[in-house]
Amino acid sequence: MTVVFQMEAPYRGAYELHRLSFGSGSPSVAIVAGLHGYELTGLHAVNMLATALQVQRPRGTVHLLPLVNTFGADEGRKRWPFDDQDINTAFPGDPSGTAVQRIAHALLEATDADICVDVHSGAPHVRELPHVRVPMGGDEVELGRSMGLPVVWRRPGDRLDATGLIGAWRQAGRKALMVEGGRGSSLDTTHSATIARGLGALLAFLKLVPTGSGPGTLADVTHNEVETHRAPCGGFFVPEVKVGQRVRAGHLLGYLQSPIGGDRLGEVRASRAGVVLSLRAYPMVHSQELLVRVAWTPT
Amino acid sequence: MSEIAPIISVEMPSGGQVDVVRRRFVGGGGPGPRVAVVAGIRGDTPEGIRVAHDLCTFLDAHEADLAGSVDVYPCANPLAAHRSTRRWPFFDVDLNRLFPGRSEGHPPGRVAWALTRDIEGADQVVELRGAHPAFREASQAHVRHRDSRAAELALGTNVAVVWARHPGPVASSTFAYQFPGTIVLEGGTGNRVTPGVGRDLLDGLLNLLCSLEILGEQDLPFHWAGLQRPLAVTDEEVVRVRASRGGLFLPEGGPWEAVEAGAVLGTVVDPVTGSACETVLSPVSGRLLAVREQPVVFPGSMVARVVTL
Numbered sequence: 001m002t003v004v005f006q007m008e009a010p011y012r013g014a015y016e017l018h019r020l021s022f023g024s025g026s027p028s029v030a031i032v033a034g035l036h037g038y039e040l041t042g043l044h045a046v047n048m049l050a051t052a053l054q055v056q057r058p059r060g061t062v063h064l065l066p067l068v069n070t071f072g073a074d075e076g077r078k079r080w081p082f083d084d085q086d087i088n089t090a091f092p093g094d095p096s097g098t099a100v101q102r103i104a105h106a107l108l109e110a111t112d113a114d115i116c117v118d119v120h121s122g123a124p125h126v127r128e129l130p131h132v133r134v135p136m137g138g139d140e141v142e143l144g145r146s147m148g149l150p151v152v153w154r155r156p157g158d159r160l161d162a163t164g165l166i167g168a169w170r171q172a173g174r175k176a177l178m179v180e181g182g183r184g185s186s187l188d189t190t191h192s193a194t195i196a197r198g199l200g201a202l203l204a205f206l207k208l209v210p211t212g213s214g215p216g217t218l219a220d221v222t223h224n225e226v227e228t229h230r231a232p233c234g235g236f237f238v239p240e241v242k243v244g245q246r247v248r249a250g251h252l253l254g255y256l257q258s259p260i261g262g263d264r265l266g267e268v269r270a271s272r273a274g275v276v277l278s279l280r281a282y283p284m285v286h287s288q289e290l291l292v293r294v295a296w297t298p299t
Numbered sequence: 300m301s302e303i304a305p306i307i308s309v310e311m312p313s314g315g316q317v318d319v320v321r322r323r324f325v326g327g328g329g330p331g332p333r334v335a336v337v338a339g340i341r342g343d344t345p346e347g348i349r350v351a352h353d354l355c356t357f358l359d360a361h362e363a364d365l366a367g368s369v370d371v372y373p374c375a376n377p378l379a380a381h382r383s384t385r386r387w388p389f390f391d392v393d394l395n396r397l398f399p400g401r402s403e404g405h406p407p408g409r410v411a412w413a414l415t416r417d418i419e420g421a422d423q424v425v426e427l428r429g430a431h432p433a434f435r436e437a438s439q440a441h442v443r444h445r446d447s448r449a450a451e452l453a454l455g456t457n458v459a460v461v462w463a464r465h466p467g468p469v470a471s472s473t474f475a476y477q478f479p480g481t482i483v484l485e486g487g488t489g490n491r492v493t494p495g496v497g498r499d500l501l502d503g504l505l506n507l508l509c510s511l512e513i514l515g516e517q518d519l520p521f522h523w524a525g526l527q528r529p530l531a532v533t534d535e536e537v538v539r540v541r542a543s544r545g546g547l548f549l550p551e552g553g554p555w556e557a558v559e560a561g562a563v564l565g566t567v568v569d570p571v572t573g574s575a576c577e578t579v580l581s582p583v584s585g586r587l588l589a590v591r592e593q594p595v596v597f598p599g600s601m602v603a604r605v606v607t608l
Binding site: 007008009010011078082083084089094096097098099101102162163230233234235236259260284285286287288289 | 314404468
């Protein structure tokens, strides 16, 4: 383990950005988690991969940065706690700028690799089925598919803003993938294991490690093939499905009820067959908030 | 009396609602421009909300004399103001990064959308802010770089500085960016109302309405000759001074004090031992536009802004 960046911090020990590196030479892959302090499913997944790489000896270089926002993680917060800034809006960063700009700059330097992966969780109030987000075309689509994660989601212009890590990587000429799974402020070990398998499959696809296969893709969709259900009114959402569950047309996904008295205010049903990609976890919902996403499948 | 109407009502999950309100003053003095004044986009800026209310009080008494109309949105982010936090609660998003908003989706996005739509077509837009809670600031007006009309108008807003700013990387998602010509007025400190600052900004707003010929000069409760004559600066003349060490920053000097190049702006002390670990010096001669109020600093934290003369 190497400390690739250090910054003194008032009242406590210095901030340190840790990197675990395996192997040497090309191709090179960098995998980052914990850019948001409360997203811990990815942290666990990257550590699971690190355990595997200790015996696999990659033919090429793998850099793992399991937890960027250590101070945020200490407090269960998404952002850098001191000034409440999101590191993921501070790229490309500045070595003599504010704390998050310095961290962003150091992270971009520490992930100088051919292929980069940023692992996230959903917000604390939304549970996400592990999936990879890729652009609509290009090499990154094949790289994303090679992970064999439950859903491959092709999105136009996804995270191209260069103030975010994915955009900054792409602007630097690196292939960039975003993986998301689980939910913030919690740990789902099953999702961590799924993501770890997907990351291992990517390394196998690149011939960095001899074997590895993803958990299996259930849906490979564009943004037009993801059905989003929003709350028709405010209320208390009761889900009737779980993420990863296959549903058919007309399947009851959940219902809204009055928080006081429990009168049923509406139902949410799938319009087509698919797999539940995102599911509201915190039941108090405002009007038009996301309740369920279903990624369509052929059957 | 002004018309008070919600531009959007946000239904709360447990029942009840929160309204974002517009107060519309339509003058009896004939046709004229429409001005929109927006405050409280962030919940930790009560100074702007105070000025908006003071403006409404004045306009209520002078509505018959107005030529044109003034729409005042005293608080665009009422849930955050309710908690004195910068961001919209629960979603924890900065409303000033969501513009122009979305007609569908979470409430803050829809509030941004409703505000944008409601203001469209206004002849002049003014945003009232407070400073960031970590700083004390001199009164200032921000306009977009090379917007000479807005800069000219802002010179009459009774502030210390008119700052023509280049748009930053996130500018397109801010409120002010949606309406070219917007003048942003701010000063004081976040989550506080500062004696004098609110009065200065109110007088500046009234003089702006006079410049736009909505108010007559005879209606002003002061003589224009008593207003401040601002310094006009660009980004190149505003120098950010940063701490290079982490610790507690103990400032010397307050907003708009004159400083010489090499003057001591403050000291960073070790928070455990209290021993000095850095003396922060002004790199240029000028005046302090902002001074850090919240003392805890990391390496790279801004401790002051100095405007060169």
